[in-house]
Amino acid sequence: MGSAKKSSASRSARIEEMRRAEKARERRNRLLVIAASVVVVAGLVAGSVVLVQSQSDDGGGAAADSKNSGKFVTGADGVRKWEGELGRNHVTKAVDYAVSPPVGGDHNPVWMNCNGDVYTDEINNTNAVHSLEHGAVWVTYNASADEADVEALAAKVKKTPYTLMSPVDGQKDPIMLSAWGHQRTVTGAKDPNVDAFFEKFVQGEQTPEPGAACTNGLSE
Secondary structure, three states: OHHHHHHHHHHHHHHHHHHHHHHHHHHHHHHHHHHHHHHHHHHHHHHHHHHHHHHHHOOOOOEEEOOOOEEEEEOOOOOEEEEEOOOOOEOOOEEEOOOOOOOOOOEOOOOEOOEEEEOOOOOOHHHHHHHHHOOOEEEEEOOOOOHHHHHHHHHHHHOOOOEEEEEOOOOOOOEEEEEOOEEEEOOOOOOHHHHHHHHHHOOOOOOOOOOOOOOOOEOO
């Protein structure tokens, strides 16, 4: 009789131990499931971030905002220098630049030819900005510019590598000169500041990619 009681007690103890072990396994399994879920969710979130970034880098969406924080600061020589960051990502969409004409920022992967090229129609800002990245000076004018000045400046551009010229109807002054991160207004083709700007900024120290090509890009 005593032996039966001991056997029953021992069996109950083993059953209880098995129950405790099973509960312990269930707790471990729950923790493993929770941990795995966290890893999966984190992976999905990271993947989404990478996808969004990839889309941004590939130029997906309607337009890029290149209004980097900063402002123009005018030097004693009358040249306005952009104080702040200028994006340099390649995008295939329109870019909302902070100033017109732009002096830098995200731009199209293809540059405008700037080997003394003169364009009689407006050109795409995003391609022209790529030319600035290569160290070009961009001469622009609006409808208020004197025709004689436009012709004289065009002649100067045509004989100067790493320059280009085009009309920009939306600019605030009749004739403007732009380089990467720099810009100024000039009064006309005979303004001595034209030569000074060319001398300083054609392939100047401001150039992000000195020596990069100004040919084999877009010609219209």
